[in-house]
Amino acid sequence: MEKVLRFIESNRQRYIEELKKFLSFPSISTNPENKKDVEECAEYIKEHLESIGMENTRVYPTKGHPVVYADWLHAGSDKPTVLIYGHYDVQPVDPVELWTTPPFEADIRGNNIYARGAADDKGQVLIHLKAIEAHLVNNKKLPVNIKLIIEGEEEIGSENLDEFIKSNIELLKSDVIVISDTAMYDKEMPAIGYALRGLCYMQIEVTGPNRDLHSGSYGGSVDNPINALAHIICKLKDDKGKILIDGFYDDVLPLSEKEKKSFYDLKFDDEKYKINLVVDELFGEEGYSTLERIWARPTLDCNGIWGGFSGEGAKTVLPSKAYAKVSMRLVPNQDPDKAAVLFEKYVKKIAPKSVKVKIYNLHGGKPAMTPIESKWIDAAYVALKQAFGKDPVFIREGGSIPIVVTFQELLNAPTVLLGFGLPDENAHSPDEHLDLNNFQRGIVTSSIFYHELANLNN
Numbered sequence: 001m002e003k004v005l006r007f008i009e010s011n012r013q014r015y016i017e018e019l020k021k022f023l024s025f026p027s028i029s030t031n032p033e034n035k036k037d038v039e040e041c042a043e044y045i046k047e048h049l050e051s052i053g054m055e056n057t058r059v060y061p062t063k064g065h066p067v068v069y070a071d072w073l074h075a076g077s078d079k080p081t082v083l084i085y086g087h088y089d090v091q092p093v094d095p096v097e098l099w100t101t102p103p104f105e106a107d108i109r110g111n112n113i114y115a116r117g118a119a120d121d122k123g124q125v126l127i128h129l130k131a132i133e134a135h136l137v138n139n140k141k142l143p144v145n146i147k148l149i150i151e152g153e154e155e156i157g158s159e160n161l162d163e164f165i166k167s168n169i170e171l172l173k174s175d176v177i178v179i180s181d182t183a184m185y186d187k188e189m190p191a192i193g194y195a196l197r198g199l200c201y202m203q204i205e206v207t208g209p210n211r212d213l214h215s216g217s218y219g220g221s222v223d224n225p226i227n228a229l230a231h232i233i234c235k236l237k238d239d240k241g242k243i244l245i246d247g248f249y250d251d252v253l254p255l256s257e258k259e260k261k262s263f264y265d266l267k268f269d270d271e272k273y274k275i276n277l278v279v280d281e282l283f284g285e286e287g288y289s290t291l292e293r294i295w296a297r298p299t300l301d302c303n304g305i306w307g308g309f310s311g312e313g314a315k316t317v318l319p320s321k322a323y324a325k326v327s328m329r330l331v332p333n334q335d336p337d338k339a340a341v342l343f344e345k346y347v348k349k350i351a352p353k354s355v356k357v358k359i360y361n362l363h364g365g366k367p368a369m370t371p372i373e374s375k376w377i378d379a380a381y382v383a384l385k386q387a388f389g390k391d392p393v394f395i396r397e398g399g400s401i402p403i404v405v406t407f408q409e410l411l412n413a414p415t416v417l418l419g420f421g422l423p424d425e426n427a428h429s430p431d432e433h434l435d436l437n438n439f440q441r442g443i444v445t446s447s448i449f450y451h452e453l454a455n456l457n458n
Contacts, residue, residue: 001447001448001451003138003139004134004135004138004139004447004451005444005447007134007137007138008130008131008134008440008443008444008447011130011134012440015126015130015439015440015443016108016113016436016439018048018126018130019106019113019118019122019123019126019439020106020113020115021044022041022044022045022048022088022117022122022125022126023104023106023113023115023116023117023118023122023123024104024105024106024115025037025038025040025041025044025088025104026090026093026103026104026116027041027088027089027090027117027152028089028090028091028092028093028116028155029064029065029089029090029152029153029154029155029156030091030092030155030156031092035065038065038066038088038089038152039065039066041088041089041152042059042065042066042067042068042088042150042152043059045068045088045125045150046058046059046068046070048129049068049070049129049148050070052129052132052133052136052137053072053132053133053136053137054070054071054072054132054146054148055070055071055072055073056069056070056071057069057070058070060164062153062160062161062163062164063159063160063163064152064153064156064159064160065089065151065152065153065160066152067149067150067151067152067160067161067164068088068148068149068150068151068152069147069148069149069150069171070147070148071145071146071147071148072132072136072142072145072146073145073146073147074141074142074145075141075142075143075144075145075454076145079143079144079145079453079454080144080145080174080175080176080453080454080456081144081145081146081147081173081174081175081176082144082145082146082147082174082175082176082177082178082450082453083146083147083148083149083172083174083176083177083178083407083411083413084128084146084147084148084149084177084178084179084180085148085149085150085151085177085178085179085181085403085407086121086124086125086128086148086149086150086151086179086180086181087121087125087150087151087152087153087154087155087181088117088121088122088125088150088151088152089151089152089153089154089155089156090116090117090120090122090155091116091120091155091427091428093116093430095430096430098430098431099430099431100114100430100431101114103115103116103430103432104116106118108436109433111435111436111437112425112433112434112435112436113433113434113436113439114431114432114433115432115433116432117432118425118432118433118434119183119421119422119425119426119427119432119433119434120181120421120427120428120432121154121180121181123420123421123434123439124180124181124419124420124421124442125150125180126439127180127420127439127442127443127446128148128178128180128446130443131443131444131445131446131447131449131450132146132450134443134447135447135450142450143450143451143453143454144450144453144454146450147171147172147174149172151164151403154181154401154403156363157199157201157362157363157364157365157402158365158402158403158406159363161403161406162403162406162410165403165406165407165410165411166410169410169411172411173411174411174413175413176376176413176414176415176416176453177404177407177411177413177414177415177416178415178416178418178449179401179404179415179416179417179418179419180418180419180420180442180446181401181419182196182397182399182401182417182418182419182421183397183419183420183421183422183423183425184419184420184421184422184438185266185393185395186422186423187422187435187438188388188390189390189392189393190384190385190387190388190390190392190393190445191392191393191394191395191419192372192377192380192381192384192392192393192394192395192416192417192418193394193395193396193397193417193418193419194369194370194371194372194394194395194396194417195295195296195331195332195367195368195369195370195396195397196367196368196369196396196397196399196400196401196404196417197295197298197299197329197330197331197367197396197397197398197399197400198329198330198331198334198336198364198365198366198367198368198400198402198405199327199328199329199330199336199363199364199365199400199402200327200328200330200336200339200340200343200361200364201303201325201326201327201328201361201362201363201364202325202326202327202328202340202343202344202359202360202361202362203323203324203325203326203359203360203362204229204232204323204324204325204326204347204357204358204359205321205322205323205357205358205359205360206225206226206228206229206232206307206321206322206323206351206355206356206357207225207320207321207355207356207357207358208222208223208224208225208228208318208319208320208321208354208355208356209222209318209320210320211320212308212317212318212319212320213317213318213320214316214317214318215316215317215318216316218318219318222318222354223352223354223355224318224319225307225319225320225321225322225355226307226308226319226322228322228351228352228354228355229305229307229322229323229324231350231352232324232347232350232351232357233302233305233324233326235350236300236302236326236346236347237300240285240286241283241284241285241286241293242285242286243298243299243300243328244346245300245342245343245346246342246345246346246349247342248298248339248342249298251333251334251335251338252297252298252331252333252334253331253332253333255292255296259296260292262393262394263289263291263292263295263296264289266291266393266395268289268290268291270282270290273290276424284297285297294398295395295396295397295398296331296396297331298328298329298330298331298334299327299328299329300326300327300328301326301327301328302324302325302326303325303326303327304323304324304325305322305323305324305325306322306323306324307319307321307322307323308322325362326343328343329398329400330366330367331367332367332368332369333367334367335366336364336365336366337364339364340361340364343359344359344361347359364402365400365401365402365403365405366402366405367400367405368401368404368405368408368415370404370408370414370415370416370417371414372394374414375456376414376416376453377416379449379452379453379456380392380416380418380449380452382448382452383445383446383448383449383451383452384418384445386444386445386448387441387442387444387445387448388441388445397417397419404417418445418446418449420438420439420441420442420445421434421438422435422438
């Protein structure tokens with residue numbers, strides 16, 4: 001390991017330049033106009049994997065964006081096989097005017113690198129690639145057998161990945177799955193995640209008259225779809241943050257007393273949180289701490305609303321249609337399909353009779369929970385402690401990685417959530433960034449982690 005660690009330290013600047021190149025691809029999976037960019041990014045990853053010594057590299061087409069695969073399987077049958085998962089697609093950059101520098105021209109300010117995908121998830125993908133390279137360059141082999149699957153649709157719900165996995169069970173067969181698409185607890189506190197919230201993402205369409213109308217000639221005689229939609233949204237939650245959908249909380253798995261204590265022991269600072277977000281007051285479900293609300297309680301949020309006229313100046317229009325996108329983060333035991341049914345039933349119940357309402361289930365993913373008492377987690381714990389110089393903590397994650405449950409169900413392998421981002425690095429927002437010190441320590445952690453995994457059975 002000494003040679004490996006010296007190599008990692010001596011190549012810090014090269015890693016940053018390679019990350020800049022990776023971040024330059026506008027691989028926005030949700031935008032059809034970026035389809036070619038996504039495909040070029042997939043090819044770039046394939047070529048990079050080949051250049052560091054990975055084998056059987058291939059870009060697999062899907063009905064949507066491609067999946068990149070590679071492996072190195074010469075460690076021996078007595079060594080575990082590790083499947084590393086990540087994604088190369090990124091979120092849209094809107095509103096682009098709020099970026100300090102262009103989102104696909106990586107810029108270093110202080111210890112951070114700013115670009116779309118820096119933290120979510122290109123920076124974390126490259127962490128593993130550089131750890132693999134360090135072993136192959138210095139030892140001519142890896143401590144364990146490694147497979148990689150890097151997809152291009154995570155930001156749109158991994159729409160075609162389930163089918164790919166089902167069709168390639170033998171190819172992806174492994175002993176443990178490692179995912180670095182999560183966050184540390186804070187800048188100096190490494191963490192191992194053990195639970196993720198799920199997602200149910202819906203769209204509401206409200207229709208009033210059969211065409212846009214002059215608000216002077218028709219206003220007051222027919223309902224305005226925007227007003228009706230606002231009425232619906234206001235009835236989804238009460239003023240204390242409780243979701244009002246009938247039966248929504250029925251399957252929620254409550255926190256154990258041990259978990260509540262572990263959350264409390266982290267000493268989360270609400271005041272610091274408010275200052276960072278520039279808000280005067282926090283808001284959430286009554287009776288729960290901030291950490292409980294973002295890690296272990298379900299949520300419902302309106303993510304977008306549109307209809308009528310929103311351009312410069314005035315247009316006195318009574319619109320024919322109005323729309324909203326609504327996401328629900330789900331916690332263990334909740335099911336996204338059931339949540340979608342409950343949502344649609346409730347919205348149609350509370351909608352004014354003066355408008356027509358259609359509900360669309362855009363995508364969803366199941367929440368996930370993994371046991372923290374396992375040899376795989378023990379190896380991750382040792383690696384993090386050596387790389388960061390302190391004991392890591394165990395945390396839940398508020399975000400969603402739907403494929404975790406699919407991996408567990410189809411590959412029957414445990415998952416280790418080994419993240420190196422930070423909660424305040426603006427993933428999905430303007431000025432997304434990644435702490436370069438954690439990027440470097442992530443490479444060190446991963447290289448040690450592979451070494452520790454190789455010695456599990458010794």
